[in-house]
């Protein structure tokens with residue numbers, strides 16, 4: 001049984017557990033900043049905006065997260081001092097500059113009724129048990145949205161692409177990348193689902 005709750009309801013005391021799932025999901029993307037998942041968790045925990053994250057609980061334990069944001073909202077907001085404190089001055093400063101560009105830019109599709117789903121991640125030991133599906137299905141039922149967008153999905157991320165397709169999302173944009181030689185990623189895919 002998977003229960004879905006808002007991260008803000010779980011409260012600050014569970015923030016680190018959610019950040020650990022974030023690092024499980026996206027740690028490889030942050031390898032430059034450090035390889036120790038616990039250290040990355042400490043560095044990134046402050047960034048998660050609990051008001052917009054939704055959490056899948058398995059037996060009461062946080063197992064997966066998905067942020068759901070609309071016009072004017074951000075799912076991640078970083079504090080350069082925190083990043084420098086945990087990652088050191090050089091990597092902390094690079095993280096500060098990079099995260100501002102990657103995560104804190106305004107939504108390109110913003111309009112009332114449209115939700116952007118971000119940072120979909122399931123803790124490694126909970127994968128393949130329907131956690132991400134349950135959280136996204138819960139979000140798709142929210143009455144205030146009639147369209148959902150998932151942006152910048154790497155075209156080599158089969159688990160994510162299959163998950164979204166299974167839930168009814170379809171591709172509407174594909175942007176080729178220049179770093180294919182280094183990352184193996186050919187393009188970033190955007191998918192949408194109209195529910196209203």
Ligand SMILES: CC(C)(COP(=O)(O)OP(=O)(O)OC[C@H]1O[C@@H](n2cnc3c(N)ncnc32)[C@H](O)[C@@H]1OP(=O)(O)O)[C@@H](O)C(=O)NCCC(=O)NCCS
Pocket residue numbers: 024025026064119120121122123126127128129130131132133134152153154157158159160162163164166
């Ligand atoms: C993608 C991810 C969130 C899926 O979470 P999950 O909780 O394991 O997903 P679910 O159990 O709800 O799986 C639902 C569907 O996703 C697909 N899927 C999930 N894991 C898969 C895998 N390892 N390989 C292929 N397809 C997979 C399948 O279609 C699956 O349906 P099925 O159970 O009928 O086979 C998880 O693998 C993850 O955290 N990955 C790292 C972070 C990431 O890449 N996030 C997406 C960024 S766009």
